[in-house]
Amino acid sequence: MATPPMGPPVGIEGGPPAAPPPPGTDMTGICFRDQLWLNSYPLDRNLVFDYFALSPFYDWTCNNEQLRMRSIHPLDLSQLSKMTGLEYMLNEVMEPHLFVIRKQKRDGPEKVTPMLTYYVLDGSIYQAPQLCNVFAARVGRALYYISKAFTTAASKLEKIGYVDSENESAAFESKVGKETIDFKEVKRVDHILASLQRKLPPAPPPPPFPEGYVPPATAESEKGPETQQAGEAQPPTVDPIIDQGPAKRMRF
Numbered sequence: 001m002a003t004p005p006m007g008p009p010v011g012i013e014g015g016p017p018a019a020p021p022p023p024g025t026d027m028t029g030i031c032f033r034d035q036l037w038l039n040s041y042p043l044d045r046n047l048v049f050d051y052f053a054l055s056p057f058y059d060w061t062c063n064n065e066q067l068r069m070r071s072i073h074p075l076d077l078s079q080l081s082k083m084t085g086l087e088y089m090l091n092e093v094m095e096p097h098l099f100v101i102r103k104q105k106r107d108g109p110e111k112v113t114p115m116l117t118y119y120v121l122d123g124s125i126y127q128a129p130q131l132c133n134v135f136a137a138r139v140g141r142a143l144y145y146i147s148k149a150f151t152t153a154a155s156k157l158e159k160i161g162y163v164d165s166e167n168e169s170a171a172f173e174s175k176v177g178k179e180t181i182d183f184k185e186v187k188r189v190d191h192i193l194a195s196l197q198r199k200l201p202p203a204p205p206p207p208p209f210p211e212g213y214v215p216p217a218t219a220e221s222e223k224g225p226e227t228q229q230a231g232e233a234q235p236p237t238v239d240p241i242i243d244q245g246p247a248k249r250m251r252f
Helices: 035-040 048-052 063-069 131-158 168-175 183-199 225-233
Strands: 085-094 098-106 112-121 124-127
Touching (some): 048 085, 048 098, 048 112, 063 085
Antiparallel strands (some): 085 098, 098 112, 112 124
């Protein structure tokens, strides 16, 4: 059962019809629902445009309205392709729950420019947000959570505390009762440093003795030859080059 075509509202005292204002570009903050119409007619692909024409999202100057005044189905593509200007097209349909209607500008039979998108979800009509607004909202939400994560990390790092190298003793005594050291964080940092130290390559061997250098006599050198040979096989614990630097050489 089809509904009769509906034109724009009639003016006061039988005058010329008053032209309603065109719908705004951003109307994402409102929705439209006519429960009386939904109780009277079924919502399908044949009547969904008549239901959409009742909403404030509908532009009465579109080509679809001209077809309705001529008792032609407003979504007849064979008729719309011969016209130019604003029009509405039924883009996707999932009866009876979802209908996607696209507003576009037609410049030729095969040349159209999409403008806005609306959808009818379970009888309620909404305007779909534009892609730039979706990206802006998602980026703003991501920045909020990133800032919150840095704030939480900074508050946890402050609990570890630090001691000034210049006034180590004085600062430590004044901050013992004020700052609280989180030993779990300290152990976690020590564990990370130990794991990194195990991944590093071993230290290089010490440099060889310079020519003509004679190690100083020690108590172990006075022992038997076997003990002395065993002692010579092991390098000294102190680097001879560093230990016998210019500051420690004998002056004649």
